[in-house]
Amino acid sequence: MIIDFDIISKVYDSIREADTNIVNLLVNRIKTDGATNILDFGCGTGNYIKSLRKSSDLFSIYGVDPSKGMRKIAIRKNKGVQIKDGNHIKIPFSNSFFDFIYMTDVIHLVGDINVLFLEISRVLKVKGVLAVLTLSYDQIERKYFAKYFPSSIIINKKRYPSIEIIKNSAQNCNINVIRIEICNENTKIDVNCKLFDSLHKKGYSILRLIPEDEYKSGLQQLERDLSSKNHVLNSGKTLIWFQKSSE
Numbered sequence: 517m518i519i520d521f522d523i524i525s526k527v528y529d530s531i532r533e534a535d536t537n538i539v540n541l542l543v544n545r546i547k548t549d550g551a552t553n554i555l556d557f558g559c560g561t562g563n564y565i566k567s568l569r570k571s572s573d574l575f576s577i578y579g580v581d582p583s584k585g586m587r588k589i590a591i592r593k594n595k596g597v598q599i600k601d602g603n604h605i606k607i608p609f610s611n612s613f614f615d616f617i618y619m620t621d622v623i624h625l626v627g628d629i630n631v632l633f634l635e636i637s638r639v640l641k642v643k644g645v646l647a648v649l650t651l652s653y654d655q656i657e658r659k660y661f662a663k664y665f666p667s668s669i670i671i672n673k674k675r676y677p678s679i680e681i682i683k684n685s686a687q688n689c690n691i692n693v694i695r696i697e698i699c700n701e702n703t704k705i706d707v708n709c710k711l712f713d714s715l716h717k718k719g720y721s722i723l724r725l726i727p728e729d730e731y732k733s734g735l736q737q738l739e740r741d742l743s744s745k746n747h748v749l750n751s752g753k754t755l756i757w758f759q760k761s762s763e
């Protein structure tokens with residue numbers, strides 16, 4: 517089943533935001549490298565673009581996303597930023613245009629990551645840096661809602677490429693891993709209206725992929741269990757840093 521982000525765009529922006537830790541990691545690297553042309557690939561509603569722009573005006577950020585609905589909101593929130601229609605097959609920029617490319621929560625939606633890395637390699641400069649934020653299989657299994665929606669584990673493992681597959685696919689395009697960071701593991705996620713809202717509005721695409729009866733019964737049980745808690749533990753995300761070695 518293909519996820520329709522034009523439909524998700526109607527709720528996404530009210531329930532998802534840029535993660536401050538990830539923003540800081542990206543900004544530090546951009547500043548250390550003196551990168552000027554930055555691409556947010558699969559920028560969605562532009563949350564990360566907005567946060568990164570707040571931190572400095574020394575670099576220019578561009579966005580690409582295939583969903584018209586998501587782009588419309590990203591453009592509204594980021595006046596003056598070029599946010600274009602594009603995907604893993606076609607990134608509408610010239611060869612070697614970018615010093616730095618990042619993608620947050622996108623790689624599992626891209627059909628063919630070999631095609632993705634070829635296209636990323638085309639638009640990334642030699643010595644340019646790529647950051648990919650994703651979930652490892654261990655993080656998928658430990659997600660706080662996984663036990664309530666058991667099919668989410670099987671479905672996510674099918675759609676998320678493993679860290680090893682991502683590394684190998686990138687390497688075939690001269691994009692080599694320089695570091696792997698585990699982010700936000702065991703940090704606290706507050707149990708509040710926003711969390712319930714995200715679950716109710718299916719703000720996570722996986723909730724639109726599991727059987728509806730499992731979603732409904734899992735949600736009821738999850739709400740009962742969460743009502744007595746202040747927080748749940750984050751299973752974390754994996755941030756893979758790459759650098760392009762040559763053409």
Ligand SMILES: C[S@@+](CC[C@H](N)C(=O)[O-])C[C@H]1O[C@@H](n2cnc3c(N)ncnc32)[C@H](O)[C@@H]1O
Nearest residue numbers: 521558559560583586603604620621622625626
């Ligand atoms: C979960 S959202 C993440 C949005 C944003 N990166 C963020 O972290 O807030 C996934 C985004 O990936 C986009 N997407 C889906 N397939 C894509 C593809 N083949 N190439 C680029 N982006 C894609 C969707 O349109 C959606 O906006």
